[in-house]
Amino acid sequence: MHALPAPYLLFLGDVTEPGFAKTAFGLRDWAGDRCIGEHALPNASVTTGLERLTPAEAAARGARAMVIGVANQGGVIPPGWMPELLAAIEAGLDLVAGMHRRLGEIDALREAAARHGVRLHDLRVPPADLPIATGRKRSGRRLLTVGTDCALGKKYTALAIARGLAARGVDAMFRASGQTGIMIAGQGIAIDAVIADFAAGAAELLSPDAAPEHLDVIEGQGSLFHPAYAAVSLALLHGSQPDAFVVCHQPGRQGILGTPGYPVPPIEAVIEQTVLVGRLTNPAIRCVGISLNTGGMTEQEAARVIADTGAQLGLPAADPIRGGEAFERLLDACQG
């Protein structure tokens, strides 16, 4: 399992488009206590609002890693970033990244890291020596977020449920299965980057045996109805052996992302299929609620679609970003 040193300095590069800084915003919002400040090039126009610090200043205040909090086209590292990455290494900070281009494959970074005794964390590189899944029933409780498609709120929903339950005093913990989630949690495994044979085994490792009342809230990936990623979703479902799951959906989305000809399935179909295949490793698996991504709707529209969906399915439905009573009822159901 990846384990990251904190606190972080968030690196924003030369970003001018807020959408490319989603990782940095996610870290500010969900791991504020792990973030000590931000560092950006002079021509960056996006800010997280955190204090601007150089790598040396951040290190002096206790930072232990600089996290690349921006994505850019192609997942490469622009030449203009290199002096800043090297300055962070020289200040004694580890580097953390989730890009396609691996930090460890760039000679200058690898050599500098070796010289200064810091580590390069490439979150797309799966940990070595992952086990084959055993299917053994583990102690403790587990909840998984699943989706009608990719990229519609599975990570956000898991974070909101874990935070909401923890605020109620429940022993609940967010478990990260993707890169940004790992940065937020400080640990985890990017399931989609694991060799297929070991993917379910990696998911087992992600939520180990725990106290009977402990609840792991596991970040889902992909969708059982996505023709490219269903296998990743299934490995995570089987290895997580969840007692409960929440279906995440974006009302109005018509087609599965990136695959023309594949409609987004009805929520009912996702519930049915998740129970059908998930019961292999947990016969008691059940759906406890629906998380709706109502971004772009008016307050009134959102309230109506949330109420309609809940009534139609006979399950608590909420948009965790909007919160409110609907979300409290979803938390009740997750608390179990």
Added chain:
Amino acid sequence: MHALPAPYLLFLGDVTEPGFAKTAFGLRDWAGDRCIGEHALPNASVTTGLERLTPAEAAARGARAMVIGVANQGGVIPPGWMPELLAAIEAGLDLVAGMHRRLGEIDALREAAARHGVRLHDLRVPPADLPIATGRKRSGRRLLTVGTDCALGKKYTALAIARGLAARGVDAMFRASGQTGIMIAGQGIAIDAVIADFAAGAAELLSPDAAPEHLDVIEGQGSLFHPAYAAVSLALLHGSQPDAFVVCHQPGRQGILGTPGYPVPPIEAVIEQTVLVGRLTNPAIRCVGISLNTGGMTEQEAARVIADTGAQLGLPAADPIRGGEAFERLLDACQG
């Protein structure tokens, strides 16, 4: 996709246990026209019956690769094999292996291969630049073997169906998804060794667009009911988008291999689940027959279980190893 040069010289090492030479026997039986002879250490006591040739003799007769046709405990390369592997390289032969220990990670082999201009083929290393699956419907026809468990005849069944149909004049081709299958076919991708995100994409690559009447007979992997490998099976199912599938089963096997507490599912359950999840990428998917592994049974017992299974499910059932009329009826159904 891996593509291997032929013909092969089969390397048997120092094997004294026929069970460890399954790969060599499989190559002799299913790719006899690609095998030019065998090479073994003096203390080996197992033979394929092919002519014994040194690497130099085999090369002189046109061999282009030496295939490691034995497995040994732990998948390592014993020191005693090294002189023979180096002799093959010096004779200008490529080396082919499917072991955990990669040929390309052994300095002496890598250096010798570079010096003599030959290649080391590690079939557990997935090809680079695999695509993400698109789910696009491809031309031609496809049949996939699936299983109630691992290691009960999915490769053998696919080979027997492809050979049987080809003998009838059908434009049928075996497609290999595992290491031994790749050696037999001379090409393929070991799906279980692919990064999870790309596994369905690799399966799409494995059976490309083809003429309308062409039939790819695709080697299945794992089982949708195996808690460790179901994701591999699902990726192969989705990427293969089969029109037809044959369920492989071993009568009498009680538990899923290596996972205590997991019973082998009924054949009916495998049919139902395969249709349910497989229809995502091919709504017309259907089961066309059952392949039974009746090894160890008397002729009479086997005939009874084959007849009973076929009658019970209303589908052609056969043991391809026993062949006979039952297998001809299974081929009729596969011919479509």
